[in-house]
Amino acid sequence: LSRTAEKKPYALARTTPVEDEDVSVWCSNDYLGMSAHPKVTGAVIDTINRHGVGAGGTRNIAGTSHHHVELEDTLSKLHGKDAALVFTSCYVANDTTLQTLGRVLKR
Secondary structure (H helix, E strand, O other): OEEOHHHOOEEEEEEEOOEEEEEEOOOOOOOOOHHHOHHHHHHHHHHHHHHOOOOOOOHHHHOOOHHHHHHHHHHHHHOOOOOOOOOOOHHHHHHHHHHHHHHHOOO
């Protein structure tokens, strides 16, 4: 699939070696279409220009960046909580959730 910012949630699917077909993509995590919003793309470009690209490693190896701290602070305030924790992927979030539930649930 070849997704384009202008045609969300549609993408081009290569149906033959020389032919593409428009398809609707509903399994994207960009369900609100914010990845093409001018404020979002502008913020991404600004951040890339200031900090470069790439994570530089996961938090447990490369450490917590100031961006992690700011995001977690914003999320905790947004949800009225003392703190928030941002996971690096859904896999890590689910793995941590299952481990935590395993420890706190009675056997």
